[in-house]
Amino acid sequence: MLQVKEFRQPTVRDAFQAIREEFGPSAVVLESGLVSARGWRGWVGMREVRVTAQAPEGWEADTERRPAVPERRQADTPASASSLAARLAAAGIDPALADSVAAGVPAKQQRNLTADGVRQHLATYLTPHAAGAEAFARVEVFVGPPGVGKTTTIAKIAAQEKVRRKRALGVVAADAFRAGAVEQLRTYAAIIGAPFRTARTIDDMDQAIAASRQTLLVDTAGRSPKDDDVRDLRRMLGRREGVRTHLVIPADTSVSSARRIVERFADTQPDRVVVSRLDEAESPAALLTWLLASGLQISYVTTGQRVPEDLERATPEVLAAVLLGDELGVPTAMGLA
Ligand SMILES: Nc1nc2c(ncn2[C@@H]2O[C@H](COP(=O)(O)OP(=O)(O)OP(=O)(O)O)[C@@H](O)[C@H]2O)c(=O)[nH]1
Ligand SMILES: [Mg+2]
Incomplete structure (x- = not known):
């Protein structure tokens, strides 16, 4: 039974x-x-x-539990160092990246920099890579491997917009093959007060877009029984005008895995990357350094499971903080379920 x-x-x-x-x-x-x-x-x-x-058919209770989440290590800040490049490298930043940052700053300005000064120069260098302050596109699609945080990221974005700007963004589940996955997003949408729809085909999606004047956040399946359909939908969406696609990659992904993920999702034409699960990454610097070199702009970082608190727009300052190993995150709850 x-x-x-x-x-x-x-x-x-x-x-x-x-x-x-x-x-x-x-x-x-x-x-x-x-x-x-x-x-x-x-x-x-x-x-x-x-x-x-x-429970699914044939389900038997399983006592296995997820392992505890490791603490994130803080990079040491340098006590004293001379050039900007040396100080950035001492803070754990890739030496080649540190050199590039310092190359744009006159030697005179590099002397006697405060820690804030170092941070500011890094943030200035990161500005073209940080998409965090941009306005929403008509449609924002989230793609990525299974379990990386796509659905949670959408719930956080919608909830933050609601709490901070009293704006209800529309939420679309293009993940309509797994009942549980759709309900997860539907429940969030109901609590946030965001209009919710499902879309299995590109026609459904066109209807959803036509029916809404708000920005739509579109969730896709990492994996599904009908993988080909989902892939087609993602691919077609990526080519539409007014559609911005975010590829979600966990912060503890190695550079070689990240390269594979980017290749695997190339047909969705992602123009942004969400770096998720920063709280679980011991050292996100290698991935971030590779992303900067790859030319993909970073739109958001996520720092935990709380909705909506554990999401930040990837501004130059936020990316600088991540590279320097600073703690991110809103210490107080925002009062949403
Ligand atoms: N520690 C941590 N957990 C997170 C973060 N973002 C999401 N999660 C958790 O990761 C799990 C999977 O998140 P989902 O949002 O369902 O991931 P998904 O990419 O939509 O997964 P699929 O739809 O199955 O592909 C949930 O337990 C989330 O709470 C994060 O930034 N840090
Ligand atoms: Mg999901």
């Missing part, structure tokens, strides 16, 4: 994590929404996420 169970958790992420832990990644979501919390918390108006899920 198929197992069905109701999961109640404070956040969408907690609910889907509980479902995955209990029923695995192929669980089918039957129903989801926000309900009044149980007990006294409900009386004082608190709400929680309720998701009813069904």
Whole structure:
């Protein structure tokens, strides 16, 4: 008999994590929404996420758990060093990149730089690589390998827009083959108050675009039973006018894997990269240095699982901070599920 169970958790992420832990990644979501919390918390108006899920056929409980997340190491800042290049290299920045940054700064200006001065020169150098401050395109598509954080990134962007600018961006799941994946995004959209649609074909997508005057954030599947269909959709979308495609790559990806990912997704014509899971990367500098050299602009970095807090637009200052090994992230909650 198929197992069905109701999961109640404070956040969408907690609910889907509980479902995955209990029923695995192929669980089918039957129903989801926000309900009044149980007990006294409900009386004082608190709400929680309720998701009813069904275990896949033949599912047997598995006690395996994900390994603990390693702490991110802080790069040491140099106590004293003479030239800008030496100071950047001492801070853990690739020597060739450090030389390029310093090459654009007159020697006189390089003397007696404060730590802030070093940071500013690095940020200036990074400006052409940092797409973080740009306006939204009509359609922003997110592609990438399975489990890299595409759906969560979209939820964070939509929720930050709602909290900071009171603007509801539209959310489209072009990931309509996996019930659980669609429900994850639908639930986020419901909580954020963002219009939600699914699209399986390019015609569906055209209809979604025609029906909305807002920017649309489009989620795609990392992997699906109908991989070819999804690939076609991604490929066709990438060629459309007004469509900007972001390739999501985890920060702890090696340069050789990143090269393979970029090749594999070349047909989607990505023009931006989202560097995800910075919190889990011991040293994102190698990947970042390679991305800078590859000419792809970076649009966002993600720093954890919290929605919407753990997402930053990749401004020159944010990228400089990442390269220098600074902690990123908003210390306080933004008050969204
Ligand atoms: N530590 C950490 N976890 C993250 C980050 N972004 C997303 N995650 C987690 O990674 C897991 C997968 O995230 P999803 O957004 O579902 O990934 P996806 O790319 O949409 O996955 P598929 O749709 O299966 O391809 C979830 O548990 C997220 O909470 C991040 O920046 N740091
Ligand atoms: Mg997803």
